[in-house]
Amino acid sequence: SASPVKRWWTAPTAAPDPSRAPARRVRPEHETGCAVFDLLTALPWWAFPIAAVIVALVFSSVVRSIRGGFSVQTDPQRVFTAAQRKVGNDRAGNRYEYKPLILRRCTAPGTQGDHIYPWSAGGATVMENYQSLCQPHNGSKSNHRPTALTIWRLERRRRRYFPAGTEPAVSWRFGRH
Numbered sequence: 001s002a003s004p005v006k007r008w009w010t011a012p013t014a015a016p017d018p019s020r021a022p023a024r025r026v027r028p029e030h031e032t033g034c035a036v037f038d039l040l041t042a043l044p045w046w047a048f049p050i051a052a053v054i055v056a057l058v059f060s061s062v063v064r065s066i067r068g069g070f071s072v073q074t075d076p077q078r079v080f081t082a083a084q085r086k087v088g089n090d091r092a093g094n095r096y097e098y099k100p101l102i103l104r105r106c107t108a109p110g111t112q113g114d115h116i117y118p119w120s121a122g123g124a125t126v127m128e129n130y131q132s133l134c135q136p137h138n139g140s141k142s143n144h145r146p147t148a149l150t151i152w153r154l155e156r157r158r159r160r161y162f163p164a165g166t167e168p169a170v171s172w173r174f175g176r177h
Contacts, residue, residue: 074120
């Protein structure tokens with residue numbers, strides 16, 4: 001007779017058939033007397049990586065909250081002024097400044113001032129943290145933080161089109177000019 005399939009979410013319904021027992025008998029879950037062990041042995045294999053990720057996230061959030069990592073010092077000035085946008089767009093030649101790694105640069109003119117390093121993450125509202133973007137790409141960028149490679153490529157491109165005497169370096173952190 002075929003034995004019923006044991007599911008991880010159901011308790012065993014019948015004692016195991018002794019004629020099919022392995023050579024070295026493993027103690028069944030209901031005989032251990034340890035509720036934690038019984039629970040762990042009843043879980044499927046894929047539950048352990050998920051539990052590990054959850055524990056790591058909880059641990060990191062507790063550590064960050066203890067250290068004060070969730071508080072970010074932001075610049076009191078949230079948006080670029082009209083004068084800053086004019087200077088920023090003029091020095092960029094009214095062009096869109098961001099260029100994806102593989103694709104070509106957007107051909108739309110840069111009409112909006114964007115924080116290279118997001119204001120919400122502590123980016124300063126200063127010209128060294130300004131880039132000219134079109135409206136759709138400024139909205140899609142949201143508050144993503146740039147990589148070191150992205151900043152290096154932007155500074156390298158800026159050397160070609162910034163007016164002479166204008167520093168192309170990016171300085172983004174509030175309080176670190």
